[in-house]
Amino acid sequence: MTDQAVDTDGVRLSPDPSEDGPFLGRTRELKELRADIERAGLDTLAGKKPPRARVLLIAGRSGSGRTALAEELVRQVADRYPDGVLRARLSEPDGTAVPVERAARELLAALSLPAPAGADEDDLTAALRDALAGRRALLLLDDATGAEQVDALLPDAPESLAVAVSSGPLTGIPDVRPCTLGGLDTKSALELLTRLTGSVRITVDPRAAEGLVEICQGQPAVLLLAGGWLAAHPKAAVADLAKQLHTDGEGAPLDRLFRLVHAGLPAPAARILRLLWLAPAGLVDPHTASALAGCSVGAAHTTLDDLTALGLLRAVDAPLPQYEVPGCLHPLLRAAAQTHERPAELQLARARMLERTVRLLQSCRAAAETDDPQIRERAQGMPRALRFAGPGAAADWLRARRPALLAAARLAVADGELDTLARRLMSQLVRAMVAHFGTQAAAPDLYGVHRLVLDVAERRGLPREKAAALLNLADVDARTGRTAEALVRYRAALDAGREANDPYATGRAMESVGGAHLELGDYDRAADWFGRALAQRLARDEQGDAARLYGRIAAAHTYAGRYGEATRNWRAALAGYRRSGDVAAHARALSELARVQEYAGRPEESLRTCQEAVEWARRAEEERLQAALQLRLADTLERLGDPVAARPHRAAAEGILGQEGLKPSTDACEIRSTSAED
Incomplete structure (x- = not known):
């Protein structure tokens, strides 16, 4: 009887997991x-x-x-x-x-x-x-x-x-x-040995076989190793194995049998086996074993198959070759590695494994980002063994190795001596997951990775990395409704950005603080923080970002019902977009200005601005925005008492939506409160 191989860091939803052969005993x-x-x-x-x-x-x-x-x-x-x-x-x-x-x-x-x-x-x-x-x-x-x-x-x-x-x-x-549970009954234990070694050696000397079962105490993991050893030594009798185990009376049966199996392995295979203690989450693939031992991928794959036949590993049911280190062997592998390998060699093996993982993640990302010539050229320069056949193969690898990759990031950070490698690994892991799965789908895993980045940044005193990690974590907090927590992290990111003298981080943090206040309904503070971010952008002559911030200030004033201030800031945003040549942004800004004019009780003015916005949206080929603006024109004309003029605009909107299978754009802000000011 063998333990069912399972994902060591996850779950499966399955009515009937496959097993090798019928269940024995119990x-x-x-x-x-x-x-x-x-x-x-x-x-x-x-x-x-x-x-x-x-x-x-x-x-x-x-x-x-x-x-x-x-x-x-x-x-x-x-x-x-x-x-x-x-x-x-x-x-x-x-x-x-x-x-x-x-x-x-x-x-x-x-x-x-x-x-x-x-x-x-x-x-x-x-x-x-x-x-x-x-x-x-x-x-x-x-x-x-x-x-x-x-x-x-x-x-x-x-x-x-x-x-x-x-x-x-x-x-x-x-x-x-x-x-x-104790051990298996003798009949079931003998059947397990027979399944592994064949019936001849068991039936010719049943007393020796029963003695071997007794020495193994009927423990399935020990019997698996015993059967694997006998299968690998076809000329050895069961009595020979029992005698060797009886002679080495030190330790538990599993310890004794592991020492015997380990000692009989060729030196390269024995070293690979010992180093598998370092495999993240106990999950090994040929690349992991290759990097740990410093051998070729093909040789590592062959050795992993040999170790599986000996009962030292379990093959995982996965689309790519993957193996699991049994939990009962983990402490024995660790002890053997610490006995036979110097600490520096173990650290080097771990570093090689992490470096290989980084390169595989780079190749995985490159397989998805085929439109970038630099990334494509970099991927072509990698060894063939590290390249993926295509985006599908890369995504399958990323999905299959996900538990091990996340565990590798955690182990690299916990090690404390490989922080440079840990930072590179986490950076590439984030990029690969976003490239293949998208930011939203990968967000739960990425949140944990960003927390690890923050741990390393704080430990090493790296304010720039700390600011980046805090911004990423706060963005996820904000998207999932934890706005108060996000605000705290944005403020901490602002402090770290200032410490690093990083204008991007400080500007981004100030704008995000304003966005958090906006979400919390504190429109005055939101406008104030957007204004601080705007001043920095203007000082650095970043016209595109400055135009966007004028729009955010305008949105805060709109929410507060200060339509005069909102109008002035939208006009400033329009001037910025006109200078930068951003046609689509210019169309959206006109749309928002028309909305503010309507809220301010100036429908004729709103109508003219909205018509201008339609023309700009047409130039920008923004069909959803065109449809939304045509519907707004129809609504405005109906409120002005001209339903006849409204009909062609509504028909135009329905034509766009019906032809393209689209829904109207909902990018515009929603008015939450109004005021008698302005």
């Missing part, structure tokens, strides 16, 4: 677990309705086959839960707990539900509970490190079931049904 445990599902809970016995999903616990050491048992239970009962099966891994390969926020976000993604970037743990778990309320779903929470993780993810749905896998009890969760 008949009694499965029977008890299925009976526990049917058994009435404490709340039911007390005459109360259960408030939450029932929890079954499968407890055992890593390598005991606990995940495989959980997967088999899920396979057997999945048809009772029509709303599907959700899976989440709650710890990293080194045993570090996965933050509940990340697990909840991945579960929401598996449900195809939005998880706003930057949302905290409470918001995400509440959204998850809301999503699962009233559903009949099955959750598999693998490798939980404590009751707090499981408790936070439990749905308020009595008809749902949560199967938790852990090394110990989940104290604090009421009415948990525990199932503690």
Whole structure:
């Protein structure tokens, strides 16, 4: 029996994960677990309705086959839960707990539900509970490190079931049904060995085979290594392996067998195996192994396949070659690496891996940005092994390696000695994700990356990078409705930009502070901050940005009902756009000026400005804006009592929208309050 290979930093929504061959053993445990599902809970016995999903616990050491048992239970009962099966891994390969926020976000993604970037743990778990309320779903929470993780993810749905896998009890969760695993029974253990080695060596010496099972204590992970070793040594008898393990009586069976397998590997393969301890999230592909060991990609791929055959790795079901380091082997690989490799060599291997990741991300981004000749030329100069066949192949790689790439960024920042590489990695990761998935779709991942950038910038005293990270984080906060939090970060970015003497960061921060105040309804402060940003742009003779800021000041005055000030600033914006030759922006500014004139009670003036805006929109080939302006002309004429003149404008708008399948432009500001001033 083998643990089901799962994504070590994510979830899957699947009714029946594939397994290699039939499930072995654990008949009694499965029977008890299925009976526990049917058994009435404490709340039911007390005459109360259960408030939450029932929890079954499968407890055992890593390598005991606990995940495989959980997967088999899920396979057997999945048809009772029509709303599907959700899976989440709650710890990293080194045993570090996965933050509940990340697990909840991945579960929401598996449900195809939005998880706003930057949302905290409470918001995400509440959204998850809301999503699962009233559903009949099955959750598999693998490798939980404590009751707090499981408790936070439990749905308020009595008809749902949560199967938790852990090394110990989940104290604090009421009415948990525990199932503690030992070793496999002898018959199942022998069948597993037979599957791996063939039947001859098992049947010719059944006593030696039973002795080997006893030495392995029936632990599936140990039996897998034993079977892999025997398969790789076809002339060795089962008794030979049992004797070697018996002679080396130091340590647990897994330790002894790992030492034997490791010692028998060729030196290059043994070194690759040890260095896989450094693989982010325990996920390895040929490029990762190649970079860690400093060998070719082809040689690394062959070695990974050989290590998989020996039971040292598990192949991941993915569109590209990818492998997982079993959690039970992670501490053994770490100990072996620290014994056989000098600290400087380990640091160099980690640096090579991060450098390779940076170059792959550059190539991945270049595959999507084929219109940029410089990027295309740079991609052509890369080695063939680092190039992607096309945008689709690059996107598949980025999607498949996403957990490992995000883990690599976290590990690089946590290392503290590779901050330059960490900054390059995060920069390329952001650009690649935006190029392939778009800013909006990638925002949840990018928010975490920007926080890592901020950590490095603060640690290294880099005010320019700190300002950039704060601006990026604040932008996401602002887009997701956390305007007050965004305002705090924009002000901090302004301080960092001033410290770095970075005019772009300071100007951008001042404008963003104004935008936050505008969103909060403080129009006076908004106009003041836009004015400060405008003064800087004018001092630097940045006419295009200055025109845009005149428009933002005008919008703040419009919201406040100060139509005279709004009109003056829109006219200043128009002058700037005219000088810069921005026809589309000129058309939009005329549209907004016409709107302000209408609000100010000057419909005839608004009508003339709107007609001028239509002409400019036509020159700019802005069809949505043309349609919106034609509709506004029709509305204005009807209010002026001339419905006959309004009809051709409405017909023109409908013709544009019908011909192009468009909707009217909604870029204009909405008036939230009015005032008797001006």
